[in-house]
Amino acid sequence: MSDSKAIFLKDATVNAADGDQRAFIRKALGGYYLNRDLQKARYRDWERARDAASMAKWSAVNDLADVLEKFVGNFERNGGVVHWARDAAEARAIILKIAEDNKAKAIVKSKCMTSEEIHLNDALEKAGFGVVESDLGEFIQQLRGEAPYHFVFPCMHVKREAISELFTKHLGTAPTDSPEELTMIARRHLRQLYVDADIGITGANFLVAETGQISITENEGNARLTAALPRIHIALSGIEKVVRHLDDLSVLLPMLATAGAGQPMTCYNTLYSGPRKKGECDGPEQFHLVLLDNARTRLLADPEQRDALHCIRCGACLNVCPIFKNIGGLAYGTTYQGPIGSVITPHLRGLKQWNHLSGASSLCGACTDACPVRIDLHHHLLHNRRNAAKESPTLFDRVFHHGFNFVIKRPWLFATGGRIFRATLPLLQKLPVPYMRAWMKTRDLPKAPARSFRDQWKNEHA
Amino acid sequence: MAPDGGESADASLAILAEQLAKLKAVLIRVPDQAAAAQAVAELATAKNWKKVAYHGHPLLRPVAAALPCEAWEADASFEKQKLEGCDAGLTTCESIVAQLGAILVSSASSGGRALSILPHVHVVVAEAGQVVPDLGSALALAKARHGDQMPSMLSFITGPSRTGDIERILVLGAHGPKELYLVLVG
Ligand code: SF4
Numbered sequence: 001m002s003d004s005k006a007i008f009l010k011d012a013t014v015n016a017a018d019g020d021q022r023a024f025i026r027k028a029l030g031g032y033y034l035n036r037d038l039q040k041a042r043y044r045d046w047e048r049a050r051d052a053a054s055m056a057k058w059s060a061v062n063d064l065a066d067v068l069e070k071f072v073g074n075f076e077r078n079g080g081v082v083h084w085a086r087d088a089a090e091a092r093a094i095i096l097k098i099a100e101d102n103k104a105k106a107i108v109k110s111k112c113m114t115s116e117e118i119h120l121n122d123a124l125e126k127a128g129f130g131v132v133e134s135d136l137g138e139f140i141q142q143l144r145g146e147a148p149y150h151f152v153f154p155c156m157h158v159k160r161e162a163i164s165e166l167f168t169k170h171l172g173t174a175p176t177d178s179p180e181e182l183t184m185i186a187r188r189h190l191r192q193l194y195v196d197a198d199i200g201i202t203g204a205n206f207l208v209a210e211t212g213q214i215s216i217t218e219n220e221g222n223a224r225l226t227a228a229l230p231r232i233h234i235a236l237s238g239i240e241k242v243v244r245h246l247d248d249l250s251v252l253l254p255m256l257a258t259a260g261a262g263q264p265m266t267c268y269n270t271l272y273s274g275p276r277k278k279g280e281c282d283g284p285e286q287f288h289l290v291l292l293d294n295a296r297t298r299l300l301a302d303p304e305q306r307d308a309l310h311c312i313r314c315g316a317c318l319n320v321c322p323i324f325k326n327i328g329g330l331a332y333g334t335t336y337q338g339p340i341g342s343v344i345t346p347h348l349r350g351l352k353q354w355n356h357l358s359g360a361s362s363l364c365g366a367c368t369d370a371c372p373v374r375i376d377l378h379h380h381l382l383h384n385r386r387n388a389a390k391e392s393p394t395l396f397d398r399v400f401h402h403g404f405n406f407v408i409k410r411p412w413l414f415a416t417g418g419r420i421f422r423a424t425l426p427l428l429q430k431l432p433v434p435y436m437r438a439w440m441k442t443r444d445l446p447k448a449p450a451r452s453f454r455d456q457w458k459n460e461h462a
Numbered sequence: 463m464a465p466d467g468g469e470s471a472d473a474s475l476a477i478l479a480e481q482l483a484k485l486k487a488v489l490i491r492v493p494d495q496a497a498a499a500q501a502v503a504e505l506a507t508a509k510n511w512k513k514v515a516y517h518g519h520p521l522l523r524p525v526a527a528a529l530p531c532e533a534w535e536a537d538a539s540f541e542k543q544k545l546e547g548c549d550a551g552l553t554t555c556e557s558i559v560a561q562l563g564a565i566l567v568s569s570a571s572s573g574g575r576a577l578s579i580l581p582h583v584h585v586v587v588a589e590a591g592q593v594v595p596d597l598g599s600a601l602a603l604a605k606a607r608h609g610d611q612m613p614s615m616l617s618f619i620t621g622p623s624r625t626g627d628i629e630r631i632l633v634l635g636a637h638g639p640k641e642l643y644l645v646l647v648g
Binding site for chain 2: 044045046048078159160191224261273274
């Protein structure tokens with residue numbers, strides 16, 4: 001069993017039994033369901049909007065090399081600098097070098113899951129750079145020393161009392177149980193940090209090939225401040241974030257907000273096309289964009305699951321997933337949690353280590369229904385199971401499948417087996433078969449029929 | 463397929479008013495420039511603003527001149543600390559999207575990147591003719607206006623800054639402005 005699987009099983013068992021925490025998550029998501037449906041109802045045709053959104057991503061991802069090249073040409077023409085990173089190590093080295101070359105003292109970051117993917121904070125801190133997360137949820141998780149629980153709502157599992165205690169401990173503020181007061185504490189604390197920072201690091205939600213702009217979506221205004229005040233702006237993005245046309249955003253931006261958070265539009269959707277231009281009074285002097293592959297091209301090479309690269313990271317599939325809601329986001333042990341994480345992590349980090357996530361699904365299809373860009377999520381989980389059985393079958397796979405194959409091809413053996421099985425079925429109820437014990441605890445086996453189906457059929461149709 | 467943005471100018475304005483109210487942004491409609499200046503001055507008095515930073519734009523200069531408090535044209539020199547100390551930032555915008563209640567500001571129309579995000583209150587003064595039905599129209603307009611010389615920042619602002627990070631409970635004023643006013647002339 002891989003380490004990641006052992007941790008997953010342990011965490012999932014503990015979390016699924018924690019009724020309190022599950023109720024808390026359900027309550028936190030309650031408002032989301034309502035708002036999402038209200039906003040969806042405003043669309044003249046939500047299903048057609050999904051078609052348009054998925055087409056926009058499909059058309060860019062299926063022609064990725066050309067579209068990326070076009071984007072980079074326009075981005076550079078606007079005065080930005082592009083850095084290509086094959087993997088996490090290269091991306092970290094590029095960003096560290098920019099920080100070192102510019103003798104950076106303070107770094108402020110806005111929310112960027114790609115930076116979690118490459119463990120950027122660790123690398124920066126080890127090299128002696130102070131780095132502060134400015135998104136409230138990420139700030140709280142940074143203080144807790146914990147990975148994000150949900151890639152859109154990073155600290156949705158933390159109760160206000162715990163946040164108050166955390167702030168008292170780290171910031172020396174008086175305890176409070178008001179979310180508003182807690183938000184204001186973070187606001188006051190972070191304000192000066194933006195003003196003092198010399199590097200701002202952000203992610204990117206979309207790269208617009210037509211204009212060479214990057215688009216950043218956020219609610220709090222922290223990314224706006226991060227890209228406005230420090231003298232250097234570094235954006236980190238996966239190569240799959242590109243779209244062809246500026247107009248593609250007219251469908252993608254509202255859908256991202258509605259599907260993921262039940263909003264008509266996220267509070268700030270900002271397009272950046274370079275460093276400060278001549279005649280502009282502020283903005284950074286340098287604008288760097290790190291374009292990360294990190295096994296995305298491996299996923300691109302798989303025609304069956306390529307559409308997983310269409311993901312706009314809205315988080316809708318997590319919000320509706322019965323597995324996510326019961327085991328929580330931390331159990332996954334991945335950068336991207338929930339159904340999309342279960343689909344792509346085996347591609348990004350190895351099928352052998354991460355195949356157990358393919359089973360972390362009830363195959364109800366709620367994720368596929370929720371996805372604004374129509375990624376066939378639950379079928380991809382099945383595809384991963386099939387690929388894993390082919391690539392590195394487990395002992396169970398081998399014994400069971402070969403055994404089944406052997407028996408099914410020999411009618412006499414099948415009939416004998418059936419007879420034995422029918423006779424011993426009542427015993428099975430009491431037998432402590434390890435795989436079945438949990439299942440049997442609350443279920444009774446049916447009574448075995450006296451004769452097999454084939455026998456009955458033969459008699460009736462004789 | 464996308465949400466309705468209104469078939470006529472009046473319909474768009476009605477949708478805009480409804481969206482802004484839901485977003486907890488305040489829409490103030492005034493007949494002319496003088497009334498705009500008066501409305502902002504009244505806000506400044508009511509909220510007891512001491513210092514307001516503004517973008518030096520023909521639509522804004524008369525408004526700034528009528529303010530009962532200190533007004534600072536923030537275009538020329540960029541001082542982060544001084545801007546942080548301002549109670550409000552006064553900008554124009556590129557366009558306003560009725561469909562979503564979004565206001566498109568840019569580093570050109572808003573005197574840079576920070577003026578519309580760093581002060582605690584953001585006041586936008588715009589003309590009613592700047593309202594467009596939907597996001598697509600706003601993007602097309604920006605493209606037509608700037609061509610391949612886009613301002614280095616274009617930002618759709620949809621209500622005052624907000625967060626739901628603590629127990630998914632909505633709080634306004636996370637890092638950006640806590641209050642957003644749109645003064646629409648005409
Ligand atoms: S897979 Fe679809 S639903 Fe899930 S985060 Fe990505 S875009 Fe959203």
